[in-house]
Amino acid sequence: MTVRSYRDLTVWKKGMALAAAVYQLTRKFPKHEEYRISGQMIRAATSVPANIAEGHGRGTRRDYAHxxxxxxxxxxxxxxxxLLAIDLDLAPRGELGPVLAQxxxxxxxxxxxxxxLTGSASPSLEPNP
Structure with missing residues (x-):
């Protein structure tokens, strides 16, 4: 299959599903968390597919990798x-676990x-000894 758009990418689709799952999950958090951890979780989750899309739209592989x-x-x-939400018991562990797995x-x-994109055989960020 030829990738014509970022919307063809499985990783983008899974990123979108993850963002939707985070929206659903945070609706169950206590109301006092709405502008605290919930908002930060939503922002981080939506940033994942948004950056995949933006990178795909850039002109170079280097930009895309960035x-x-x-x-x-x-x-x-x-x-x-x-993980913090699990530690704080903001939602049942059974609901947080699947989102963490995603x-x-x-x-x-x-x-x-x-x-x-980088041609790297080892995607590790650790320096070589």
């Missing part, structure tokens, strides 16, 4: 908020996408 890196950063932020899957896909 925006995929930004998406990975937003995803790490979201995962941190999800985030981990998107993270693996972003790592693979960035590696393919």
């Amino acid at each position: 925006f995929v890196s930004i998406a990975k950063g937003s995803l790490a932020e979201l995962e941190t908020f999800l 985030a981990e899957e998107v993270g693996r896909m972003l790592t693979a996408l960035r590696a393919s």
Whole structure:
């Protein structure tokens, strides 16, 4: 299948599904969290597919890889908020766990996408010894 648009990318579709799941999840949080962790989670979650789309629309693979890196950063932020929400008992663990699993899957896909864009065999950020 030829990728004509970012909307053809499985990672973008899964990022969109993750953002929708975060919206649904945060609706169940206590009202006092609306402008606190809920808002931050939504912003981080929506940033993932938005950066994939923006990067895809850029002119170079280097720019695209940069925006995929930004998406990975937003995803790490979201995962941190999800783990904090578990620790704070903001929602049942059974509802947070699947969203965290979705985030981990998107993270693996972003790592693979960035590696393919940079030609890197090892997508690790750790320096070589």
